[in-house]
Amino acid sequence: MRLTFGYRDTVCEIVEGRGSIASVGNLVGKERNVLVVTDSGVPVQYVKSVLAQFSNASLLTIPQGEENKNFNTLETIIAALREQEIDRSGALIAVGGGMTGDIAGFAASCYNRGIDFYNVPTTLLAQADASIGGKTALNFGHIKNMVGTFHHPRCVIIDTDTLKTLDARHLYSGLAEVIKMAATSDAALFSMLESDQPLTDTLDEIVAAALRIKCDVVLKDPLEQGLRKVLNFGHTIGHAIEVASDGKLSHGECVAAGMTYFCSDDMRKRLEKMLKRYNLPVKSPFAGAALLPNISQDKKRKDGLITTVYVESPGTFEFRKMTPEEVASLIS
Ligand SMILES: NC(=O)c1ccc[n+]([C@@H]2O[C@H](COP(=O)([O-])OP(=O)(O)OC[C@H]3O[C@@H](n4cnc5c(N)ncnc54)[C@H](O)[C@@H]3O)[C@@H](O)[C@H]2O)c1
Secondary structure, three states, X not given: OEEEEEEOXXXXXXXXXXOHHHHHHHHHOOOOOEEEEEEOOOOHHHHHHHHOOOOOEEEEEEOOOHHHOOHHHHHHHHHHHHHOOOOOOOEEEEEEOHHXXXXXXXXXXXXXXXXXXXXEXXXXXXXXXXXXXXXXXXXXXXXXXXEEEEOOOOEEEEOHHHHHHOOHHHHHHHHHHHHXXXXXXXXXXXXXXXXXXXXXXXXXXXXXXHHHHHHHHHHHOOOOOOXXXXXXXXXXHHHHHHHHHOOOOOHHHHHHHHHOOOEOHHHHHHHHHHHHHOOOOOOOOOOHHHHHHHHHOOOOOEOOEEEEEEEOOOOOOEEEEEOHHHHHHOOO
16 A cells, blocks of 8 residues: 655655565665664564665664663664764664654654654554654653654555564554544444454554554644544543553553543443453553543643543544543543
């Protein structure tokens, strides 16, 4: 599948399909001076396959883990770009999950006031969600994604074959973001996820459907001034759980639990059945009162109110403005 979307002077191309990692060189330009950034948990075969397609490329491997999405790692990436003598005609290519994509994208957005960025996402979360939309980020202390920019990749190359090496926990964690998009925006995708078909048989279709939703939403609201907030379904309580769990629960697991508080009874029943099937949590392990300080710190809060997303039935949503106390009171 190929999708193209333009935003201001940027055109972002999305190339999705099994084996597409072999076309990275052609899409970027094989002669260009490039830095490939990956993390220490990404299987080396993907990185080797990308490097082999360039005549002038170097590799930087950053340490894996969300705790490394910080200024120290950013400095390492900037130093490597300098070492490789990348100028504005060069490019940075990220190969890895959402963590690598977020920080490499941020480095590309500010090095030399911005260089071309290419993303080769290798986790389900990154393929179906994080690699699209141009958000780049670093964590600042315990505050997630506090520092960031909008910098769209020139091209996102999505090879679903790379998901074969992903462990079940990370796969299901990524699926939580897909379930989120299906719940608010695609009743047919929600039904497909409810069906008995094995996930491995439907993965390509699922990624393609999620990409269509994400592109559609981002195109309509690139700077998150309205509609794009729909992608925050489950995130208000999810983020608060994520901070409280101090790295024990993944982003997707927290979003999964967070969604169940903003649904009709019927929707919650269907959602919980689906989440359990994929070993995802269906409720917060923390009481509302314990989460209130984290909910109050929601960086998207405006005039004391948080815009939450409520789902009555699959493929529908409404925005509801709530105080942090009202949100916390949903958790018994
Ligand atoms: N920019 C956005 O719009 C956006 C949206 C959602 C989430 N995010 C960010 O994404 C990050 C989470 O992404 P994630 O879930 O991909 O986590 P991650 O990037 O930390 O990857 C999870 C683990 O999987 C390993 N890995 C990567 N690819 C693999 C493969 N093919 N096979 C085996 N192991 C592999 C990584 O080394 C890592 O240890 C968070 O930092 C979150 O804030 C960003």
